[in-house]
Amino acid sequence: MDNKFLIRTANENDVPAIFALIKELAEFEKLADQINTTENELRKTLFGEDRFVEILLAEFNGEIVGQALFFKNFSTFLGKPGIYLEDLYVKPEMRGKGIGKMLLDKIISIAKERNYGRVEWSVLDWNESAIDFYKKIGAKPLDDWTIFRLTSDKF
Amino acid sequence: MDNKFLIRTANENDVPAIFALIKELAEFEKLADQINTTENELRKTLFGEDRFVEILLAEFNGEIVGQALFFKNFSTFLGKPGIYLEDLYVKPEMRGKGIGKMLLDKIISIAKERNYGRVEWSVLDWNESAIDFYKKIGAKPLDDWTIFRLTSDKF
Numbered sequence: 001m002d003n004k005f006l007i008r009t010a011n012e013n014d015v016p017a018i019f020a021l022i023k024e025l026a027e028f029e030k031l032a033d034q035i036n037t038t039e040n041e042l043r044k045t046l047f048g049e050d051r052f053v054e055i056l057l058a059e060f061n062g063e064i065v066g067q068a069l070f071f072k073n074f075s076t077f078l079g080k081p082g083i084y085l086e087d088l089y090v091k092p093e094m095r096g097k098g099i100g101k102m103l104l105d106k107i108i109s110i111a112k113e114r115n116y117g118r119v120e121w122s123v124l125d126w127n128e129s130a131i132d133f134y135k136k137i138g139a140k141p142l143d144d145w146t147i148f149r150l151t152s153d154k155f
Numbered sequence: 156m157d158n159k160f161l162i163r164t165a166n167e168n169d170v171p172a173i174f175a176l177i178k179e180l181a182e183f184e185k186l187a188d189q190i191n192t193t194e195n196e197l198r199k200t201l202f203g204e205d206r207f208v209e210i211l212l213a214e215f216n217g218e219i220v221g222q223a224l225f226f227k228n229f230s231t232f233l234g235k236p237g238i239y240l241e242d243l244y245v246k247p248e249m250r251g252k253g254i255g256k257m258l259l260d261k262i263i264s265i266a267k268e269r270n271y272g273r274v275e276w277s278v279l280d281w282n283e284s285a286i287d288f289y290k291k292i293g294a295k296p297l298d299d300w301t302i303f304r305l306t307s308d309k310f
Contacts, residue, residue: 079192
């Protein structure tokens with residue numbers, strides 16, 4: 001009865017755990033200085049009236065050890081929605097057990113179920129272990145595209 | 156009374172014009188072979204029950220000459236939504252008149268109005284005139300990130 005893995009949908013009570021994992025991922029990405037939100041703001045966006053982000057949590061023996069946050073995107077070329085995976089994170093001490101793969105497989109099966117056109121996400125170029133993992137499942141890097149960002153101080 | 160520019164929200168009657176501009180952009184991007192949709196599918200996604208894509212059209216003397224398609228994204232670091240600009244297109248013969256800037260300015264003002272965290276989009280690395288334009292308005296390339304895509308044949 002040990003080693004029980006579970007993937008489930010998050011609910012509002014999970015916000016503190018979700019925020020903790022967001023902060024852990026930011027540390028891992030060496031981007032912790034870019035965190036600029038609070039538990040309350042996060043709760044409002046994720047579980048307020050206008051909710052549009054979906055969250056899967058990975059549990060191991062009842063403890064939350066990883067998460068995936070995603071939302072719909074849209075391809076004009078395919079004329080239909082896809083999934084954009086904003087965060088995929090597994091706690092360092094729980095890696096190598098296939099939890100990231102379980103989360104990603106679940107997302108892919110959701111995309112398939114909904115007849116979506118594709119699944120996309122972004123990865124930091126130095127994160128080689130993630131890149132290897134993504135290539136292994138058949139994902140392709142869009143090497144000839146660059147993301148541009150306009151931050152709110154330029155609005 | 157000549158040279159009348161107008162930016163307006165698209166409605167269902169605009170679907171043929173929207174699809175035509177999508178195809179023109181694909182030609183310009185040398186990606187026309189990636190178009191895999193129909194007017195009907197597009198209508199269903201853009202104006203069906205589960206609509207989530209917003210579309211601005213640019214008109215010049217009553218004719219549609221450009222468009223911007225966008226939807227909400229989400230930043231875990233900011234804890235709030237942003238805008239992802241999927242397509243920004245102005246017909247070649249109408250460029251250099253500030254129409255792209257008018258569309259982008261409108262999107263930025265929508266992001267500001269809604270208290271969103273940022274505006275993002277992707278650009279092909281060879282599209283230097285677009286890149287210059289984006290840098291001029293204060294957008295920054297996320298040079299250390301790569302987009303990964305899993306196409307539906309891998310689902």
